[in-house]
Amino acid sequence: MQKIIVASNNLHKISEIKKLLEGLEFEVKSLKDENIFVKVVEDGKTFEENAKKKASEIAKFLKQRGEEQFIVLADDSGIAVDYLNGAPGIYSARYSGEHGNDAANNKKLLEGLRGVPREKRGARFICAIALIDSEDTYTAVKGEVQGKIMEDLSGNGGFGYDPLFYYEPLKKTFSELSSEEKNEISHRGIAFKMLKERLSRYI
Template sequence: MNKVVLASSNSHKLKELQAMLSEFDFELLSLSDVGLAGLDIPEDGDTFEANSLQKAKVVAGLTGYPAIADDSGLMVDHLNGAPGVYSARYAGEPKSDKANNAKLIESLRGVPESGRTAKFVTVITLFVKEDQILTARGEVEGQILSEERGSGGFGYDPLFYVESLDKTFAELSGDEKNAISHRGRAILKLRSLLAEDHNFAVKHED
């Protein structure tokens, strides 16, 4: 069985990836599992693709194992795509979901519903070696509410409203979110790429 390291300390991401990639014959490890808990990898790229590749390469280099990294963010049309690659630190350091959401609400104060369109973006990169890199991008469109709704999820989820479901991401079950989320869509694309790669076979039940 292959070992693959997730280049993140985020337990939510690890759980989502474990659930959605369970069909493949590899063991997904956290940074803690490989003695890199708390590793802070600079994210100085100007695109989600650049940041996810940088994180995956760093962790692969440190561990000797293939590494999966993602870079995700919220792009709000009225804010010209902000906070974008700066989503996690939108309100500054230290990172705080509460502060980020408060700043976003304030930034859109007075903007009518029609002008509050946005999309979540995730880019996932699996770095095996320089000539074996898989990259998958997922997006989902929605609107930003003027106040938080729901107690689930994390990050901007309580503000991100999906009209077709009449729910925010924070009001969705785990399965509902995986089915439509930006990360879920990126993982589905990654699954397709993995299925074509002989290094990551699908598990066979005895």
């Protein structure tokens, strides 16, 4: 079975990606699963630049280790809020200053929007995926979904900014959606639908 190494150790993200790739003949592995402890500095100016850099550096490491057949998948995603001129954007995971502190990131976002009326709280979730295989073939896709930022956290599911991101068609935050609902309409779900077509050549 062909192996896809996801350039992440975020358990929530790995779980979502495994579900999104269900039905395809791939074995999905995290960096930890593969004993890869490469620290990649995400200094790109766009989500795609960051995703491409992560995928490239992990692919380079695998080649140096002697691996001959692999696919590296890197995902860089975040939220862009209209009222904040697109912030936090590529800094979404470290918006509060500490990488991956969801509670602190959500708190800072709410503080930045305090008193802002609902009609001005528009936002987009964005996901860029970069794929690099052992032959250095590069593929990139991007998914986006529109929503609004709530004034309070709502829901127990998901991760990151999901408790604040309200999806109007289903009248729920991303944290209130089932995993099936979220994967169907989310930025990551949209990107993976496009990616599946590209992955078919490996099967």
